[in-house]
Amino acid sequence: MSPELLFQQALNGLSFGALLFILAAGLSLVFGMMDVVNLAHGAFYMLGAYVALTVVQFTGSFWLALAAAPVALGALGLAIEPLLLRHLRGRHLDQVLLTIGVSLVIVDQIGLIWGREVRSLPFPPGLDGTVVLIGGVYPVYRLFVIAFGVALAAVIAVIYRRTKLGMLIRAGVEDAEMLGALGVNTDRLFALTFAVGAALAGLAGVIAAPVFGLQPGMDVDALLYSLVVVVVGGLGTLGGAVAGSVLVGPVDTFGKVLFQEFALAVIFAIVALVLLFKPTGLLGRIRIAR
Secondary structure, three states: OOHHHHHHHHHHHHHHHHHHHHHHHHHHHHHHHHOOOOOOHHHHHHHHHHHHHHHHHHHOOHHHHHHHHHHHHHHHHHHHHHHOHHHHOOOHHHHHHHHHHHHHHHHHHHHHHHOOOOEOOOOOOOOOOEEEEOOEEEEHHHHHHHHHHHHHHHHHHHHHHHOHHHHHHHHHHHHHHHHHHOOOOHHHHHHHHHHHHHHHHHHHHHHHHHHHOEOOOHHHHHHHHHHHHHHHHOOOOHHHHHHHHHHHHHHHHHHHHHOHHHHHHHHHHHHHHHHHHOOOOOOOOOOOOO
């Protein structure tokens, strides 16, 4: 592999890693705060992409779609948590079955409303060109994805470390029952947490759509990659989502270039190695039993 191609693939890996962070951060947050593995996360991602497609078709604005899709998915998450999930706290198998059911319903409705053919979302104006880098040209939009992912990570980190909401989330990750005992409205906090997780999934769907398109099965791929990221990085931690994304994104990208037929096997080999030597993930910690 030439140095120029190596550099471009490294950027591709960082771009994919940034997208994976946007996607996996919501899943990790929901698990850390609520102790729920949300298997509808991929469906939220897919729905976000299709909501964006509709907004762009009616308004022509990618940026409006980038704002509207997370709001729509956040509202959906805000409804699902109190209506469905709240009654199943501590019943992990029931939660898994419920979120699988929610995923199936969402994906089925997407097929009925938007059809099952492959669709595309145009690149936003100003980000649809290329820029000259080492050894050739590179898509501007992929550089935007990297910058957006870094900026989002910084914003989440500030909220997580510097605000009252972040303090409550960090305390809830450690011991949600103690928060309730101290008078915090955990029902409201859990609903907000699930809404934020769904909104981040929808946001990732919008960001990914111009690059990967919209098609049946995209929810499964998104769920698989997000689970890999949070398992490798450490369930329930922001730092774990960052670490997992930075590792999985480049490894997957180079794996598809160097070992095309075995790229998926390379990813799962990394998962196996991490779990063998660090069962809680790279930055995970032993969780308090609830």
